[in-house]
Amino acid sequence: MTLLNVENLTVQFDTDEGRITAVDNVSFSLESGQVMGLVGESGSGKSVTAKALMQLNPRNAVYNGQSKISLTLLDDAPIDVLSLKTAKELKVVRGGAVSMIFQEPMASFAPAITIGKQMVEQLVLHKNLTKAQAKKLSVDMLDRVGISEADKRFDQYAFELSGGMRQRAMIAMALSTRPKLLIADEPTTALDVTIQAQVIDLMKDIVAEFGMGIIFITHDLGVIAQTADKIAVMYLGELVEQGSVRDVIRTPAHPYTQGLLNSLPKLEDLDKPLTPIPGDIPSPLERPSGCVFHTRCPQVSMGRCNVDIPTSVRVKDGHKASCFLIGDNGGPKL
Numbered sequence: 001m002t003l004l005n006v007e008n009l010t011v012q013f014d015t016d017e018g019r020i021t022a023v024d025n026v027s028f029s030l031e032s033g034q035v036m037g038l039v040g041e042s043g044s045g046k047s048v049t050a051k052a053l054m055q056l057n058p059r060n061a062v063y064n065g066q067s068k069i070s071l072t073l074l075d076d077a078p079i080d081v082l083s084l085k086t087a088k089e090l091k092v093v094r095g096g097a098v099s100m101i102f103q104e105p106m107a108s109f110a111p112a113i114t115i116g117k118q119m120v121e122q123l124v125l126h127k128n129l130t131k132a133q134a135k136k137l138s139v140d141m142l143d144r145v146g147i148s149e150a151d152k153r154f155d156q157y158a159f160e161l162s163g164g165m166r167q168r169a170m171i172a173m174a175l176s177t178r179p180k181l182l183i184a185d186e187p188t189t190a191l192d193v194t195i196q197a198q199v200i201d202l203m204k205d206i207v208a209e210f211g212m213g214i215i216f217i218t219h220d221l222g223v224i225a226q227t228a229d230k231i232a233v234m235y236l237g238e239l240v241e242q243g244s245v246r247d248v249i250r251t252p253a254h255p256y257t258q259g260l261l262n263s264l265p266k267l268e269d270l271d272k273p274l275t276p277i278p279g280d281i282p283s284p285l286e287r288p289s290g291c292v293f294h295t296r297c298p299q300v301s302m303g304r305c306n307v308d309i310p311t312s313v314r315v316k317d318g319h320k321a322s323c324f325l326i327g328d329n330g331g332p333k334l
Helices: 046-052 092-096 115-127 131-144 163-175 193-210 221-227 245-250 255-262
Strands: 002-015 018-031 035-039 061-063 068-071 098-101 181-185 213-218 230-235 238-244 312-316 319-322
Touching (some): 002 046, 018 046, 018 213, 018 238, 035 046, 046 061, 046 181, 046 213, 092 098, 092 115, 098 163, 115 131, 115 163, 131 163, 163 193, 193 213, 193 221, 213 221, 230 245, 238 245
Parallel strands (some): 035 213, 035 230, 098 181, 181 213
Antiparallel strands (some): 002 018, 002 061, 002 068, 230 238, 238 319, 312 319
16 A cells, blocks of 8 residues: 655745755655665755655745645545644644654753653653553553663653663654654664664564554665665755665666765775765755756766756666666666
């Protein structure tokens, strides 16, 4: 069942310098039980896209009239997320059917309130449980995500936990409402390699046990290769390539995706120098004309790439990219 369908999502922000585009005409879908990796450098628009799914972007955010986000729960009619206005309506996508794991749990937990009290509060709000029922469920969930002495940790504050334990507590809090969609915004960035591996294994177990859809946001393609079923690659607010993990990792079609992969170390050839993508991602205030990647692309064709906007074309079934280098039959142009 298609859980989430995003069509033509465009998010702009009104600033003192004018209206800037953070996300431009992004479309993708997610099935129940599927994990999608949303990857790209910082400033690519990943977090803005994710926050749009819960209407968490700032009040100066502007969505164009063609933007559509549909969330389907069981056999109910799809929910038009962008049409939700009141706090009561937004409860569905803010901690109810949709939960989010933020990048830095220390900034997400209230420092002067215990972990347990915060978990109980959201369960009472979203699940109409008594405080006793909510406490039991919270302790069970803390234990399920691998936190030892869960009943003791329940009464502790976020600053009393290690980084890895705080991240697990954040995951437990997000899962306690049994959401249909979990958004994980760079949940492993601040963790050491050992804890990263534990969190990745936990995410896999979550999908198997709860059958929920997960959007995993990261700049690390190595992490995505271990966790996701499909990948969507973003650059400067645009979705430049998407497909299955196998297809995108093994046969990347867009020069940006190729650049991300070439910048990763290869275990089979550790002496090979890394090849970083030249330059920096432009500011949304200085958005390039034509293909937004042409200012950094090693295969740029001036006169076309800097003028025309490429459309998304088929590379193979389930794999597409937005680049003039891709031929009409899906293969690279020679």
